[in-house]
Amino acid sequence: MSMNTQGRPTGAGTAASAGAFASTSGSSLLPNEPLLFEIGDTEHSGVDLPDVTFDESRLGDFARKTPLNLAGLTEPETLRHYVRLSRLNFSIDSGMYPLGSCTMKHNPRLNEKMARLPGFADIHPLQPVSTVQGALELMNELAYWLMTLTNTAAVALSPKAGAHGELCGMMAIRAAQKARGQGHRGVVLVPESAHGTNPATAAFLGYTVRSIGARDDGTVDVEAVKSALGPDVAAIMLTNPNTCGLFEPQVIEIAEAVHEAGAFFYCDGANFNAIMGVVRPGDLGIDAMHINLHKTFSTPHGGGGPGAGPVVLSAALAPFAPVPFVRKSGDGLELVEHAEGEALGRITAFNGQMGMYVRALTYMLSHGGDGLAQAAKDAVLNANYVKARLEKVFSAPFGGQPCLHEALFDDSFLDGTGISTLDFAKALIDEGFHPMTMYFPLVVHGAMLIEPTESEPKQTLDHFCEVMLELAADARAGNQQRFTSAPLKAPRRRLDETRAARAPRLKWEPPVDLPQAAE
Amino acid sequence: MRYLPHSNAERAEMLAVIGTPSEDALFNAVPRRAFKTAPLKLPAHSPEFTVEARMVELAQKNRAAGDGPFFLGAGAYRHHVPASVDHLIQRSEWLTAYTPYQPEVSQGTLQMLFEFQTQVAHLFGMEVANASMYDGSTATAEAVLMAKRLTKRNRIVLSSGLHPHYRDVVRTYVGDTDDLVIVPHSLAGTMPLTIDEHTAAIVVQTPDFYGSLRNIEEYADIAHDAGALLIVVVTEVVSLGLIEAPGPLGADIVVAEGQSIGNSLNFGGPYVGLMATRKEFVRQMPGRLCGETVDSDGNRGFVLTLSTREQHIRREKATSNICTNSGLCALAFTIHMSLLGEAGLVKLARLNHARALALASALESIPGVELLNKTFFNEMTIRLPVAAAPVVDTLARKNILAGVPVSRLEPDDPTVHDLIVLAATELTTDAHIAALVQGLKEVLG
Numbered sequence: 001m002s003m004n005t006q007g008r009p010t011g012a013g014t015a016a017s018a019g020a021f022a023s024t025s026g027s028s029l030l031p032n033e034p035l036l037f038e039i040g041d042t043e044h045s046g047v048d049l050p051d052v053t054f055d056e057s058r059l060g061d062f063a064r065k066t067p068l069n070l071a072g073l074t075e076p077e078t079l080r081h082y083v084r085l086s087r088l089n090f091s092i093d094s095g096m097y098p099l100g101s102c103t104m105k106h107n108p109r110l111n112e113k114m115a116r117l118p119g120f121a122d123i124h125p126l127q128p129v130s131t132v133q134g135a136l137e138l139m140n141e142l143a144y145w146l147m148t149l150t151n152t153a154a155v156a157l158s159p160k161a162g163a164h165g166e167l168c169g170m171m172a173i174r175a176a177q178k179a180r181g182q183g184h185r186g187v188v189l190v191p192e193s194a195h196g197t198n199p200a201t202a203a204f205l206g207y208t209v210r211s212i213g214a215r216d217d218g219t220v221d222v223e224a225v226k227s228a229l230g231p232d233v234a235a236i237m238l239t240n241p242n243t244c245g246l247f248e249p250q251v252i253e254i255a256e257a258v259h260e261a262g263a264f265f266y267c268d269g270a271n272f273n274a275i276m277g278v279v280r281p282g283d284l285g286i287d288a289m290h291i292n293l294h295k296t297f298s299t300p301h302g303g304g305g306p307g308a309g310p311v312v313l314s315a316a317l318a319p320f321a322p323v324p325f326v327r328k329s330g331d332g333l334e335l336v337e338h339a340e341g342e343a344l345g346r347i348t349a350f351n352g353q354m355g356m357y358v359r360a361l362t363y364m365l366s367h368g369g370d371g372l373a374q375a376a377k378d379a380v381l382n383a384n385y386v387k388a389r390l391e392k393v394f395s396a397p398f399g400g401q402p403c404l405h406e407a408l409f410d411d412s413f414l415d416g417t418g419i420s421t422l423d424f425a426k427a428l429i430d431e432g433f434h435p436m437t438m439y440f441p442l443v444v445h446g447a448m449l450i451e452p453t454e455s456e457p458k459q460t461l462d463h464f465c466e467v468m469l470e471l472a473a474d475a476r477a478g479n480q481q482r483f484t485s486a487p488l489k490a491p492r493r494r495l496d497e498t499r500a501a502r503a504p505r506l507k508w509e510p511p512v513d514l515p516q517a518a519e
Numbered sequence: 520m521r522y523l524p525h526s527n528a529e530r531a532e533m534l535a536v537i538g539t540p541s542e543d544a545l546f547n548a549v550p551r552r553a554f555k556t557a558p559l560k561l562p563a564h565s566p567e568f569t570v571e572a573r574m575v576e577l578a579q580k581n582r583a584a585g586d587g588p589f590f591l592g593a594g595a596y597r598h599h600v601p602a603s604v605d606h607l608i609q610r611s612e613w614l615t616a617y618t619p620y621q622p623e624v625s626q627g628t629l630q631m632l633f634e635f636q637t638q639v640a641h642l643f644g645m646e647v648a649n650a651s652m653y654d655g656s657t658a659t660a661e662a663v664l665m666a667k668r669l670t671k672r673n674r675i676v677l678s679s680g681l682h683p684h685y686r687d688v689v690r691t692y693v694g695d696t697d698d699l700v701i702v703p704h705s706l707a708g709t710m711p712l713t714i715d716e717h718t719a720a721i722v723v724q725t726p727d728f729y730g731s732l733r734n735i736e737e738y739a740d741i742a743h744d745a746g747a748l749l750i751v752v753v754t755e756v757v758s759l760g761l762i763e764a765p766g767p768l769g770a771d772i773v774v775a776e777g778q779s780i781g782n783s784l785n786f787g788g789p790y791v792g793l794m795a796t797r798k799e800f801v802r803q804m805p806g807r808l809c810g811e812t813v814d815s816d817g818n819r820g821f822v823l824t825l826s827t828r829e830q831h832i833r834r835e836k837a838t839s840n841i842c843t844n845s846g847l848c849a850l851a852f853t854i855h856m857s858l859l860g861e862a863g864l865v866k867l868a869r870l871n872h873a874r875a876l877a878l879a880s881a882l883e884s885i886p887g888v889e890l891l892n893k894t895f896f897n898e899m900t901i902r903l904p905v906a907a908a909p910v911v912d913t914l915a916r917k918n919i920l921a922g923v924p925v926s927r928l929e930p931d932d933p934t935v936h937d938l939i940v941l942a943a944t945e946l947t948t949d950a951h952i953a954a955l956v957q958g959l960k961e962v963l964g
Contacts, residue, residue, distance in 0.1 A: 032818070036634045036857055046858030047601060049866040049945070052873040057761075059872070060894035062725075062732045064763045069641045072860010075603055082631070082854055086612035089627035093611035106522055107615050110567050116605070119578025124591040125787030126923045127582065128915040134580025135786050141577075148559055160653035160788065161843035163830070171691070200830035200840035209835045247548040277561075278546065283553045294843070298522075302608075302847030303628035304618035304807065306653070306789030322691070338930060345691040349594055349656035349684040349776075350787025358574070365570045369561025371520045377542040378523055381533055384545055388537040402537075402545040426623070435621055440831075457524035458533060490623040493814040497622075500812035500824040504801065506647045507637040 030491050031084040037508040039081065040071030046078050088491040089303070090434045096460050098386075100406045100437035100449025101195070101243060103273045103295035105379075108366065111298065111359035120358050125350035129335050135354065136326045136333035142361045143326070146291060146312055149372070151282030154318035156311045156325065158352030162270060165290025165309025166201040166237075168347050172288060172313060172320040173235045173264045174205060179320075179342050182262060185234035189263075191220050193244055193441040198237040198268060207234060214443045218244035218398035218408070222253040229261040239268035240284070241275065243441040244398055245383065245406035245449070255285025264288065264317070272296045273453070274380055274405035277373030287314040293353070297360035308356035322347045378454035379405045382461060386450055389465040393472045397444050405453070411446025417475045421446040423483035424475065430489045431467045520564055584784060584920070588951040588958075590878070592898045592942025593728065593923040594655065594682050594754045595787065596779045598867075599946055604781050604854045608847055618807075618846070622822045623814075628846065629821035632809040635853045642759050642856075643773040644766025645795035650807040650823075651849040652792030652841070655776025656685045659722065659752050660692035661805045661839055662772045662794065666720035666748045668803050668838070673698040674718040676747075678738070679705050680727030682754055683928040689722070704932065714745045720772075724752040725762070729891065729940060730898035732762060739769025748772060755779055756793070757944075758896040760868025772796045780859075781851030791848035802828060805839030867945060871897040874943040881952045882941070887963050891938070898942040900925070903963065907939045910962050919958045 057063065073081060090097065097104035115121060123132055143155045156172070159165035170188075177185050188202035191212045199209045210228055215221045220238065236258050240248045248254065258265045267281055267289035273296045275281075281289050293299045293308035301307075313321055322344035324337045339345050367375060380403075387407035391399055395412040411421045425435035425448070437449040452461060474482060487493065525533075530542065539545055546554055584597045591597070608614065612627060619625030619632075632650045639648035652658035663675050675693065677686050679702045686701060693699055702712060712721060721742045725733035735751060742749040751765035753775035765773045777791040778784075796804055802825065810824035830837040859867060875897040882901055883890050889902040903910060907924035914921040922941035929935050943952075 033630065035630065035637075036853075037637060040857065040860060042861035045860045045863035045866075046603070047863045047867070049863060049870055051866065052869050054869075054873050054876055057872060058876065058879070058892070058895050059761060060732055062734070062762050062894070064759070064761055066644060066764060066767050068759070068764075068861045068864065070638060070856065070859070070861040070864060072863055073857050075601070075858065078854060078857050079603055079607065081857070082607045082613075082850075083610070085627040085630055086607075086610045087627065088625070088630070089612040089616045090621070090624035091612045092615035097617065099617055102617055104615075104617060108522060110570065112609060112614075114571065114574040114578075117575060117578040118583035118585055119575075119581040121783040121785055122583040122585050122597070123581050123786045124584055124589075124597070124784045124920070125595055126591055126593055126927060127584075127920060128912050130912065131582035131915055131920065132786065134577040137580065138577050145561065148561055160657065161841075163840045163842040164653060164657070167840060196829075196831040196834045196837070197840050197842050199835035200833070200837040203835035203837075204840045247546070249548045249550070252550055252553065275546075275549075277559055278555055279549055279553050280555065280559075284550075300614045300847065301617045303613055303616045303625075303631075303850065304650075304846035305843040306791075306845045306848055307843035308789075337927070346684060346687040347657075347691055348654060348688060348788070349682065350654075353788040354786035355783075355789050362570055362574055365562065365565055365573060366567070367520065367522065368564035369559045371523070371564040372561075373555070373558060374520060374523060377545075378525055378530075380545045381525075381530060381537075381542050384537045384539070385533045402539065402547065404545075404548075425621075429621070429624055434617075434624065454523055458529045487623050491626050492623045492818060492820040493816050495622045495814045495820045495822045496812045497822050497824065500810040500822045501827075504808070504824060505811040506633075506801070506808055506824075507640050508633070 029087065031087060033081065033084045035508050036081065037071045040073045042070065042072065044072040044074055046073055046075040095432055095434060096456055096464055097434040098436050098450045098452050099434065100451040101270060103451060103453055105298055105453040106455040107298050107300040108363060110366065111362045114362045115355045115358040120354065133332055136335060138361060139326045139357060140333060142357050145364050146310060149276055149280065150289065150312045151280035152312035153315040154313040154321050156313065156321045157357065158322060158324065158348050159290060159309040159311055160348055160353060161305065161307035162290050162292040162309040163197040163201060165311045166197055167204065168322055169266050169288035169290060169311045170201055170205055171344055172317045173266060175320040175342055175344055176264065176317055177234050185232055187233045189225065189228050189233060189236040191238060193242055193443045194237060194239055195243065195268060195270060202237060218246050219248050220254065222250040222257060225254050226257050229257060229263060233261060233263045235264040235266050237266045237268060239271060241271040241404040244408050245403040246398060247404055251284045270295060271405060274376055276376045277369055278376050287317050293356045293360040298363040299356045299359040306353060306356065308353035320344055324351055375454045382452040382454060382456055383407045385461055386452055386465060390468055393469055406449055406451035408444060409448045410444045413472060414475060418480050419475050419483040421448055423486065424471065426486040427471055427483045429487040433464060433467065588919045588954045590922040590941040590955060591920055593940050594684065594776060595784055596755055596942060596944055597784055597946055598757065598779050598944050600781055600783065600855060601858050604851050607854050608851050613847065613850055619823060622820060626820060629809050631850055631853055633811065633821050635849045636809060638853060638856050639793045640795050642756065643795045644764030645773055646798040647801050648793065648795035649804055650809050651844040652794055652806055653845060654788060654790040654792045655754055655774060656688040658774040658792030658794050659685045660689045662750045662774045663689050663693060663720060663722065665772060665803050665805060666750060669800055670719040670748060672717050672719035674700060676700045676702065676712055676714055676718055676721045678702050678721060678723040680729060680733065681722055681724045681752060682728045685752060704935065712741055714741060714747060716745065718745055718747040720748040720750050722750045722752060724754065726755060726758055726896045726898060729900040730895040731892050732894040732896065735765055735768035735770060750774065755897065757868050757871055760864040761872055762896060777852045781855030782848050789845060789848050791845040791852055803838060805841050807844050870945045874945060874947045875899065878941065878943040878947065878952055881956050885956060885959050888959065897944060898940060900938050900940050903937045903939065906936050911939060913962050914958045917958050919954055921955060
């Protein structure tokens with residue numbers, strides 16, 4: 001076999017023994033881990049399966065002729081590879097992760113244990129409903145909690161993530177407008193501070209996006225909404241609490257104006273953690289709102305999913321909920337799988353994210369109604385504490401009022417330092433914290449959005465604030481290098497994103513052998 | 520409240536720093552009539568053992584697949600997941616990390632996604648794959664929209680044999696228009712496709728919903744002759760251990776449900792959608808992509824890339840509104856696929872096919888039962904002399920989960936009311952098959 005100069009096999013197709021327990025450069029705590037395809041090969045396997053033969057296959061003429069070229073590892077190699085890789089990740093369990101808008105709260109392990117009960121993990125979505133009554137009861141109970149927390153008439157559980165929930169809610173609005181003979185309404189109002197998913201969802205459904213500016217205090221002006229409303233407007237998509245971490249004080253007036261104009265109010269519920277158990281969005285006049293179970297209800301983010309984005313619906317939209325949904329039937333529960341009337345069809349193959357439903361309900365039962373309200377209040381307390389400790393140095397564009405679950409700063413405190421928000425955030429990595437959300441919301445220059453969540457103890461918040469203040473002092477003292485060269489202590493220095501995009505390498509390719517390396 | 524770190528004394532201390540009398544006062548922007556000072560009508564917080572008892576009670580009302588004979592497939596398959604997969608994905612560093620937007624401290628997730636993309640591309644014989652979608656059905660709908668963007672044409676032809684739920688999801692996504700051509704179900708396996716210069720893509724599933732293998736090359740020729748694209752859907756990726764990959768046969772976009780590898784049945788989710796395509800189409804592909812680059816010291820590293828396609832940059836001009844993917848399920852897929860490797864996947868596929876052959880010959884031995892498939896991998900359709908759903912329900916009462924009555928998914932199609940789709944996997948034993956045969960004989964009398 002041929003090897004490259006680092007002693008790695010040059011192709012997944014070449015049988016190699018070099019993979020076993022390969023440890024390359026880097027320390028054991030910050031490993032440089034080769035790719036699976038550089039340590040594994042097509043002969044190694046970590047499973048024992050019998051070799052079976054059959055006289056005559058039923059594959060017709062479709063048997064595979066080309067090789068798969070999939071690298072395999074034995075079990076000990078697999079464990080080491082993925083444990084070593086995991087050490088290159090920052091995570092909630094390893095430190096404060098104050099990513100604004102993302103609600104990086106503690107993920108209880110009871111949730112994980114419950115989701116793995118065979119009665120939940122090992123049931124098929126198309127089993128006879130008589131054999132899955134517990135699953136339907138769980139969905140029903142989760143729906144009850146969500147409707148009670150939001151004071152709404154119905155909930156569509158099946159959306160797979162927040163953006164999928166937005167799509168579902170906006171589809172329900174489109175269907176409702178059509179049913180009213182208002183299908184021609186082609187405009188959706190979206191404030192400038194909105195998450196990118198909002199305008200993307202509206203455009204995805206063929207709506208034209210009409211943008212609404214923010215007031216100087218970071219909130220939406222009911223008068224601006226009124227002047228943007230018209231007979232062509234189908235809906236407004238408003239985030240509340242908004243992406244500046246503020247509760248929209250005129251939200252009830254906005255809802256009234258929207259309804260008066262014959263439009264619907266879609267609320268982006270990404271920030272529901274700030275108000276769960278304290279404010280019911282139904283009382284504010286919303287028609288649809290997705291709830292990110294992976295933010296508010298502690299299901300793990302998992303490095304980017306899976307999420308779950310159930311959508312609560314007002315009475316006006318309830319008839320347009322997608323299938324499937326659970327309904328009482330005699331003394332049991334049934335699963336309605338086929339759309340009746342003008343209801344939406346199916347937005348995903350099966351019943352949505354059952355594994356996430358189990359985790360979210362486990363979290364709700366653990367916290368109780370009282371605990372959820374206290375969690376929301378502590379999340380708001382923590383954000384305001386960080387804001388109070390930092391705002392003498394950091395510039396809070398919408399200061400002078402309490403924030404909700406996240407504190408927003410702009411980059412004016414860095415004026416004249418030659419240091420950007422990005423540099424500052426990367427320096428935070430060297431101090432052991434995950435950076436805050438940067439450059440979002442777009443309405444603030446060089447935004448830094450800090451969401452501590454209720455999970456952070458006071459000592460951690462104090463340490464975080466001290467580090468932030470020390471970094472700010474150092475930035476203003478002219479120590480530019482510390483920031484522009486950061487991070488120094490992470491597994492990697494700054495990565496060249498331009499190079500990645502210019503000539504994309506999106507999968508492993510066998511290296512071309514150098515002549516001296518060929519054997 | 521075990522998840523909340525503050526004592527009341529600490530809360531008071533923090534409020535003093537803020538200069539606010541109470542936590543409630545922090546909500547002063549909320550209109551008073553909407554602010555709840557009393558708790559909502561919900562149960563109060565509970566100890567861990569109480570919550571666990573309630574959840575166990577619910578779980579025990581369900582008949583787990585592993586509790587007896589089980590033959591369901593139809594888009595979700597019960598395979599063995601090695602213990603090390605579930606152990607690894609529960610490590611904090613995987614479980615509790617966010618989307619890798621800060622690549623310097625997310626190289627674990629990023630390198631894993633790069634490995635995942637490589638595995639998926641190899642599995643399908645395609646040039647590029649993305650970092651996962653929600654599931655196979657939404658990936659199919661996204662592929663359809665992608666084909667419309669690429670061809671600037673509107674018509675989509677869904678061939679017969681596409682999973683009915685997938686068809687329904689596509690219909691929800693694109694709307695019920697004349698441009699969505701649904702080829703009616705036909706067990707003869709013919710493909711009367713009306714395709715013209717307005718057609719953006721043909722969608723074909725193999726093995727199809729009824730378990731039969733489709734001739735991808737023929738579909739590719741039909742599509743390409745009309746300037747359309749071919750979208751191939753796979754709901755059982757284990758089949759690719761034995762069946763030729765769609766890429767070499769002419770697929771332009773391949774989408775799949777990846778649940779079979781590494782992920783449990785979970786009553787339908789979370790699962791992991793796979794999507795792969797040709798390099799030239801990558802800028803119209805939805806979802807996250809991970810790419811290789813170097814850091815400022817010249818070390819290899821990975822980043823999310825080509826994000827100018829995505830909603831957080833492009834907002835209303837994005838290729839899709841998708842944001843979250845299926846990170847942890849993709850990790851489970853990648854780890855399980857690493858444990859299998861090529862040798863293991865081929866063995867697993869052979870084992871599945873062998874179990875299916877055993878099931879098929881057992882079913883064929885039952886008087887009145889007709890096996891409809893000429894070809895299959897691990898799934899097949901039988902016709903009963905009577906309506907299928909009541910038979911399946913009766914067998915369920917005998918603790919035999921006999922498969923999926925097609926009428927459950929196609930209630931309006933009278934031609935399928937007597938059909939059952941059944942799957943066998945490596946977990947299907949001879950005793951399970953014997954119990955099914957015995958049960959069917961009893962019910963059919």
